[in-house]
Amino acid sequence: MQPLDSIAGSTRAPLQPEQVFFNDPAIDRLLGMIMTLSAEVWVLSDRMKSIEQLLDSKGVITRADIDAYQPDASTAQALAKDRSSFSGALMDHVISRQQSRGA
């Protein structure tokens, strides 16, 4: 994989610096880190569940098996539910949703 800079072309400077949305730009960057990590966590989680399913059904797995794996309808439904629950738990922070009634 090429780093983004070389894909974009080093002579092609952006017209504007990256946009900042928070009062402290540190928050923009931290949130970027959180999202990168979160996505990675999901990728890993998805992969692990896929492996579990494959182990169950085949007993022996290869890397190509994992990449080619497509869940059946019920597994896909379970994965979608799990993914939705995970993304919901993460995104709830954005609207500062309380988990318990405040005193």
Add this chain to the structure above:
Amino acid sequence: MKNPDRRFDAYQQFVLDCKVYWSTQVYPELQTQYERAVSTAAREGNPAPTNPREVQQLIGGTTLYQFYAWYERHLQRMKYSGRFGLIPRFEAERDTLEAKLSETDRLEQLRLKPDMEAPKYYTSFDVHQHPKGVAGDSLAGFVYEQASRTTTPLIKRDRDLHDRFTNEVLSRANPSKMIDLGCGFGKSTRPFYRDKPDLELTAVDLSAPCLKVAALNAHDDGARTVRFAQRDAADTGFESGSFDTVTSTMLLHEVSPPHLERLVQESYRLLADGGTAVHLDFLVPEDQPFKRFIHYTHGRRNNEPFMEPLNEIDIAELHRRAGFREVEVIPFEEAAGTLAPDYRAWRFPWTMIVARK
């Protein structure tokens, strides 16, 4: 794609889930907070905002808006970039995809102009945050085609809106010889040649990589009455009066204001007397300052700087100045129920401009 990659699929689905949350939870919450702020201001004797700048003053500094804005920009960035973004995914299969693109050399339906110089506005920034833009890499058409599948995440089948628009055009204009301006990779063109196979159809775009994908898809579909040509929609070079219908989908907001004026004049020139131009784009009425604020700032966040100017000009008057005799500006329901007053999720302000010569 030739080689499956479950990690890519899982990542992209995660980003999409977050976008759905943003559309259905964060945006409505922001709107609720705005409405509360307006009520509070009213109780203190302050008038409600009447324009986007005043909305910005009211909610632009709130924590929720800052998160809202960050996620809008960065979920789009995540779609294209990063370890499992669209750019590295397509890059990994460059050789196979280039070979596929080379099949267009023998397609008579496609006419490219390799020496064509694109307008400066078109190449000076990365539209939609697409690295290098929609014409800056030979694979850009494939990347754009994939990216567009999640532009409207709440519509289950994203082609629904194109089907709906096609039905509107077919019923309003009954075309027999039509030109689709800014066709991109052909998503807007496809339902026309599919639903009306005898339609003599020309589709133009500036982007050669997108036109190649459009031509490949049309060839695979068995469409024989459509031709694709690399032309500037504001200066197509086709004969005056040679079409009875001119369409565009999500094009007007992509062009600079001087270019937009020329594009409307070109649409008029291309039409025969009695012909119809139908453009589908994004317009927010002036009496909806919150939605204008959301839309204008969306344009900035997504590298689409002409969203705001398109809304600030009088598009109907622009058409009348070009010579059109009747102009209608009509809200467009891109999926069932999206124009209902109680629809709270984020959506584009889809609008049709129908102009008759």
